[in-house]
Amino acid sequence: MKLGQSDISVGKIAYGCWRFSQNDSAKADRIIRTALDAGMNLIDTADIYGFNRFPDRADKGFGQAEARLGDILTAAPSLRKQIVIATKGGIDAVQPYNSSFRYVMAAIDASLERLQTDYVDLYQIHRPDVTTPMQETARALNEIVKSGKARAIGVSNFTVAQTRALQAHLDHPLATLQPEFSAVHQDPMTDGILDYASETGATILAWSPLGGGRIPQKDGPVQAVLDGIATRYGTTRAVAALAFTRAHAAHVIPIIGTQNPTRITELGYAAQINLTGREFYDVVEAYRGKLMP
Numbered sequence: 001m002k003l004g005q006s007d008i009s010v011g012k013i014a015y016g017c018w019r020f021s022q023n024d025s026a027k028a029d030r031i032i033r034t035a036l037d038a039g040m041n042l043i044d045t046a047d048i049y050g051f052n053r054f055p056d057r058a059d060k061g062f063g064q065a066e067a068r069l070g071d072i073l074t075a076a077p078s079l080r081k082q083i084v085i086a087t088k089g090g091i092d093a094v095q096p097y098n099s100s101f102r103y104v105m106a107a108i109d110a111s112l113e114r115l116q117t118d119y120v121d122l123y124q125i126h127r128p129d130v131t132t133p134m135q136e137t138a139r140a141l142n143e144i145v146k147s148g149k150a151r152a153i154g155v156s157n158f159t160v161a162q163t164r165a166l167q168a169h170l171d172h173p174l175a176t177l178q179p180e181f182s183a184v185h186q187d188p189m190t191d192g193i194l195d196y197a198s199e200t201g202a203t204i205l206a207w208s209p210l211g212g213g214r215i216p217q218k219d220g221p222v223q224a225v226l227d228g229i230a231t232r233y234g235t236t237r238a239v240a241a242l243a244f245t246r247a248h249a250a251h252v253i254p255i256i257g258t259q260n261p262t263r264i265t266e267l268g269y270a271a272q273i274n275l276t277g278r279e280f281y282d283v284v285e286a287y288r289g290k291l292m293p
């Protein structure tokens with residue numbers, strides 16, 4: 001499967017590094033290799049991952065998740081070609097959102113340095129900065145692709161209107177859109193983002209596809225329906241939840257975030273499960289109420 005209209009091949013499930021910087025380097029290495037073994041070649045990170053405004057350190061952890069991945073790649077350079085690195089910039093720990101030309105160009109250079117690579121496969125604007133004209137952000141993204149610093153570009157947490165406005169000034173199609181999407185957060189099905197992805201061929205990278213832990217750890221009507229599906233396929237509720245996101249007709253890749261290697265392997269099984277339409281709509285109805293009287 002390709003990432004949007006790019007020629008980048010990706011697995012059906014992705015691994016995300018938001019919670020990654022808490023690990024020592026041995027555990028971090030094990031996590032990345034387990035994810036690759038489970039078919040998750042797209043590793044999603046961001047310059048802000050690791051940031052915590054409270055620790056008594058000058059950098060407060062900004063860049064820490066990227067640096068940890070960079071260390072793994074330095075120790076095992078052959079991994080670079082196996083990993084599709086997706087990073088993000090545009091959350092400035094102070095402002096907090098900044099997508100000005102100057103900021104984005106400096107941000108990608110800093111990310112490349114921490115990741116210890118001369119290109120990333122996907123560069124994403126993390127959140128919309130409504131104080132910067134879309135033309136200006138587009139100029140930065142155009143320059144990033146032209147200079148070979150990224151093979152493809154994407155956005156995260158943009159509305160459909162914001163995505164269209166940015167796309168109008170880009171030389172290349174946005175390969176990915178990254179909204180929060182899960183069985184317990186189904187807004188992208190009604191706010192137009194998934195339909196926009198279908199229209200343009202962009203891939204959806206679904207963040208927090210287990211609701212950040214709410215799906216496996218809490219009970220409710222959605223979880224009860226997922227349990228029924230899981231029993232039918234001989235699997236777990238978490239796997240059924242990932243299969244739900246993949247069942248939408250848009251190209252959806254859930255980005256999982258567990259730090260537990262056993263769970264990473266288990267969740268890889270979701271790539272093999274294709275829910276029926278009835279099962280998919282059972283989850284929708286558990287979330288939204290009956291679709292038919």
Ligand SMILES: NC(=O)c1ccc[n+]([C@@H]2O[C@H](COP(=O)([O-])OP(=O)(O)OC[C@H]3O[C@@H](n4cnc5c(N)ncnc54)[C@H](OP(=O)(O)O)[C@@H]3O)[C@@H](O)[C@H]2O)c1
Pocket residue numbers: 015016017018019044045126156157178206207208209210211212213214216217238255256257258259260263
């Ligand atoms: N673009 C954005 O604004 C944005 C925002 C948030 C996240 N993201 C991306 O999405 C990725 C995933 O986010 P997420 O970590 O919230 O995803 P998630 O997979 O929905 O949630 C992972 C959390 O669920 C917990 N969990 C509990 N039981 C579990 C089970 N049985 N199986 C798996 N996990 C279980 C994990 O704990 P354990 O570690 O103990 O298993 C972990 O804390 C991030 O790493 C990042 O790449 C992007």
